[in-house]
Amino acid sequence: MTEYRVSADIGGTFTDFVFEDEAGHTRIGKVPTTPQNPSRGVLDGLNAELASPGEIGFFVHGTTVGLNAFLERRGARTLLLMTAGVSDSYTIARGHRTHLYQLQYRKPEQLVPRRDVHEIRERLAWDGSVIEPLNEDDLQAVIETVRAQGVSALAVCFLHAFTNPDHEHRARDVLREALPGVSISLSSDIAREWREYERASSVTMDAYIAPVVELYLKTLRAELSKAGMDKTIHVMRSNGGVMTDRIARDQPISTLLSGPVGGAIGCVQLSKDTGRPNLLGVDMGGTSFDLTLVVDGQPQLSTETSLEGLPLLMSVVDIHTIGTGGGSIAWIEAGGLRVGPKSAGSQPGPACYGRGGTEPTVTDANLYLGRLATNSLLGGRMSLDAEAAGVAIAKLARPLGMSDLELAEGVLAISNAKMADAMRTITVEKGIDPREFTLVAYGGAGPMHAVELAFELDIREILIPRFPGTFSAWGMLRSDIRSDFSTSFFAPADSVDPQAMRAACRSLQDQGRALLEQEDVAPEEMVFALSADLRYVGQEYTLSIPFTPDSAVADILGAFHGAHERRFGHAQPQNPVEFVNLRLAAVGRLSRGRQAFAFTPQAQSPVVGERDVTFASQAVRAKIYNRALFTDQSRYAGPAVIEEESATTVVPPGYAFQLDDWGNILIQKEA
C-alpha cells in the first residue's frame, strides 16, 4: 500500500492539502473550511484524494482554531492570579498609546476584565528570594469562585516567577488538586523571561484558548481514528516547527499562528533547493499581503509578537502583513484616486465575483487588463463577470476624467507601489538591500503581481514555486519538530560565571531532550541549538547570538558586536555588554521524503491559447501556458500568462521564464 505524507492548512475560507507519495509525486487539494467543526473539512479533503485516511503515513496540519477563538473572543472565561499590590500592571498594559492624534484612544481590550484579576499575597525579591510566602488562603478564595461560577481556565503570573517559579508551582499543585478538569497555565511555563505584563498577557492567552484547542484536537483525533488514521497528528507551530497533538494540548498558545508560517518554511526549503541564500517571500491573497524573509538560508524568528495589540512572549516566525490584497477597493477622496485600505473581502468580494460588489478592486483591474481570465479562479470552477468589473471601473474613471484602461492600470500601479513601499521599509529596518534577494511569490494573487513588485525593488529574479496557491501546506511538509526554551540569565559579560552558564545550558538541554523524547524522536535525530540574548548595558532590546556549549564568552561577544554592526550599522566594542536570556531550540529531524521534480512527457504543447493582456497601456498578444504541460527546461519570453489550478502567473514583456530542476518557475529580467 502507498503511504502518503499529507499536510492540511485550515484557513478561513478553504482548507488546502498537499499529498506526497513515496515516489515523490505530489498532488494538491482544496475544500471549503467547515468552521463549526474543522475536522469535517479535513476528512472531506482526505477522502477526496485518498482511498482511505489509513493510507496516511505522516500527517501535519496548521489550524486557526485557537486564533479564531481569540479573534472572535469565544475563548474560556479565565481568572488571572497575580501578586498582590501590582496586579494592575495587567490592566494598565504599560500605559502607552499607539495612535498619537486620537483623543478617544482606547487600549486593546484585555482577555480578562479587571474584576477577574485576583490578587494573591506572596512576594519575591528581584533575585528570587522570598519576601512574603505564598498565602494559600487567597488560593482558597479563588477555588470557591471557580466552583461557584463554573470557570474553566486559570492563568497564574507572579512577580519574578521567571527567576524563581516555586510559588507558581505550589499554586498550581493546590489549584489542580482542588479543581480537577480546570485548565491551569503558569507564566513561568510559557516564558521564563522578565516583564510581568507581557508574561501575564501571554499566559492569559494560553489559558483563554486552551479549552477550545483541546476540544478541537480531541475531536480531530477521534474522527481520524474512526476513519482509520491511527498515525500521530502533528500540528504546525508559530516558531516554524511542528509538534505532536499531545504537546499542542499542553501549549495551546504555540498553535496561534500556525497557518502562515508554512509559507516561510517553504521558502527555507526553496532556498536550500535552489542554492539561493536570500529570499523575500510574498503571499498575496484577497485581503492581505504577507512578507517574510529568508536570510543566509534561515527564517527570521522573533522571540515576541503581538495580536490586536496584546503582547505574546513566544518564538514566532516574522511575518509582516499589510492590508493590500485582491479585494482592496479603489475610491476617490478630494479629487484624488486611492486604493485601500478598505477591502471588499470575499463577501461581497470584487465586482467581478458577481455577488453584489459594485466598487472596483485590484482583482477587477487584473481581469479588465487580461491578466486574469474569466475562468482563472479555482481551476475554472468559479467564473468571473468581466462586464461587472468593467462597469465598476467605468464608474470611477469618469469623474477622474480618465479612460477605463488608464484607471485599471492605475489601480494596479498604486497597489503595487504600496506593497513595494512596505517591502522597502521592512528591509531598511533590518539593514538589508532587497536587490540581493530573489522574490518568491505565492498565494492566489502573488504570482500575478510578482514581476511588477520585483521591478519596483530592482530585484532581477522571481521564483514561483509549484502549487503557489497551497504553498503554505507544502511548507508544512518541509518542517521539523521544534520546541524553544528560554531562561533568564542576567550577567555582565565581563563577569559571567562559566559554571553557572554551563549549568543553565544543561538544564535547557535536559528540558529539550525530555520534550523530544515525549515526541518520540530518536536520539540520533535530536539537534540542539543554543543562543544568548545580549545587549549593550542601558539598552532594552537584545540580539540573539548563536553559540555552542564550548564557545568562549569572548567569541560570543565578538559575534554580538558583529551582529550589532550588521543590524544597526554600528558597534561599540568598548561599551559593556550584558547577557539577558539563554535560549535553546530543540529540533527533532523528520524525514522529508522529498525527491527531485521530474518532467513527464505530455501529448500536448504547453501553449494552450493566446489573449490580449495590457502592459504599459498597450494591449499585446500574450501566449497562455498550462503549467502542468511543460516537458523540459526551455526558456520562454514574455509576454506570457501561466495558468494552473491555484494561481495565475503574469510575465510581462522584457522578462523570460523557464522551469528549474525543482519545477519552480524562474522568471528573469532579460538583459
Place this chain on the structure above:
Amino acid sequence: MADGVRGASPITTEILRNAFVSIAEDMNAALIRSAYSPLIYEGKDCAVALLDQDGNVLGQSLGVPLFLGNLSLCVQTTAEMHGWDFFQEGDVIFLNDSYIAGTHLNDVTVIQPIFWRGQRVGFSTSRAHWLDVGGKDTSLSIDSTEIYQEGMRWAPTKVYEGGKPRRDILDFLRRNSRFGATLIGDLHAQIAAGETGEQRLRALLDRFGYDTVQAARQEIFGQSERLEREAVRAIPDGVYTAEGCLDNDGVGAAPVPVKLKIVIDGDSVALDLEGSAPQTRGSVNCGFTQTISAARLAFKLLINPGRPVDGGTFHTLKVAAPPNSIFNAQEPAACAWYFSSLGLLIDLFLKAMAPAMPDQVAAAHYGDSMVISFNGVDSRTRERFLVIEATTGGWGAWARGDGQDSLINEVNGSFRDLPVEIFEHKYPARILKYAIRTDSGGAGQFRGGNGTVRQYQLMDDANLSLWFERSVTPAWGLSGGAAGLGPEVVIQGPDGAEERLLKVNAKPLKAGTVITVSSGGGGGFGPVGLRAADQVRSDVQNRFVSPAAAAATYGVTVT
C-alpha cells in the same frame, strides 16, 4: 481630472503621495536603526520629515506628537535668517536654539538640503533628543533659571559643508557633552536618515521627472487643503476662549496663567495667546516655533486626525503669542520643562472648542508627564543609579465614551512604563504598589479615566526630584461632568513621618522611605444623572469606582 495640475495623472499623484509618506517612514527606520541613544531607538524621542524645496512637508514620521510641523518651520526660519542660498549641496546644518526651534536644547534639528541635477529639490530633516548637551545637570535640570545653564546653544550651523565634515565643530560638540561619543553617534544617525531621504527623493525624480513631481506635489497639497478647509467650514463661526494655570514654574510659588482665544471665521482658525503669563524664571518657557507646533497638535486632534500631514495642512491655522511670554520666550528664558505649558495649552484649546465641536472634544486629561526621579549609590553594586519615570494618568471622557484609565499624557510619544521586574532588578528600590487609582476620574454620564498610583520603597539612601503638575487646575469635566482628582505625592520616612510635595529638586531621603505618587484622573462628560446604573455596577465590580462613591455620586447601591 477634477482640478489637478497638468503633468501629473491621478495615478502618479497617488503613487507619489504614498511614496512621500513611505520615504519619511524609511528615514525614521534608518534613524532608529542607527541611533546610539536609547532615548531615540527605544523612547522614539525623535521626528523626521521630507520637505520640498520651499520647506513644505512632503511626508513626515513622528515619535513625539508635539513636534508636528516643527521641522518645516526650522528650515523656513533658517532661510529667513540667511537666505535660501545658504543651503548648498553636501551641507548638513544643525540647530537647537530654543528661541529658533522652540523646544529645550536637548532636541537637535538636522537639516540636509537635497539637490538633483544641480537644483535644490527638497530637504531631509530630523530632530532627535540628545542625551546630554552639556548643561549644569546631566540630562534635564529641574531648577534652571537661564538658558545658559541648560547646555550648548546652536543657531543654524554647518557641521558638513559641501560634503566635507567641519572637524572643529564635531570636536566642539564631542567635548561639550557628558556622553560625547553617543552624541556624535546620534548626529550621524540623523545624517544617515537624511541620506535615506535624499536617495529616495532623487530616485523618484529620476523616475518621474521634476515637472511631474512638482505637479503631483501641488495636487497633493491641494487635496489636503480642500479637506481641511471643508472640515473647518463645518465648525460654527464664533469666538471661543478658555483659561487655566500651571501650579508654578518650578522655582517660584506663583501660578502661571495660560489664556487663549480662538476665532473661527469661515475656513480660518486664529489662536491668540494674549493674556498668558510673561516668561518665567523657571523653565516652563518655549520659543514661538514650538508654540505653533503645539497649536497644530491641538488642531490636529480635532480636524482630520487620521490624515497624513503635508504642505497643504495647517494653512487655515494662525497663531499669535505676545513676545516675552512663556509661549514666545526670549533670551535668556530657561526652557527645559517647556512641555508643561504646551500640554495645558492643548487641553485648553479643546476646552475652548467644546461648545462648537461637542462630539470631537474630550474633557481634560491629567495633563503632564508627572515625573519622579531619584539617584544615589546602589549598595548591591556600589554603582551610581538614576531613576527617571513619567507617570500615566486618567484621560477625559467624551460625548460617547469613558476616558481611558492610566494612559500616558498627550505630549509624550512612545512612552511605556518600566515593568516592576525590570525596575527592581535595575534599581535598589521596590515597587510595593502599582495600581489604577479608584475614584480619581471625574464622574459623569461618561466617566473620566482614573489616575495611577505607584509606590516606591527605597532600599538605599537617595536624592529625590519631583515634577507633578495640575493641582491648581485639575482635569475639568465638560457638559456637566465633574473634574478629576489632582495629583498627590506622599513621602513617608522610615520613622513614619509623612510629607506632601509636588515639586522638589534633589531632596535627600533615607533608605526605607516610601514614596507614593498618585497621578490625577480625567474629567467626566455629561451629567452624572444620565449614567446607566449598569455601567456604575460594572465600574464597581471592576473596582474603578468604590461602592461608597457609587452610592454617594451616582445614587447606585451595589452589594
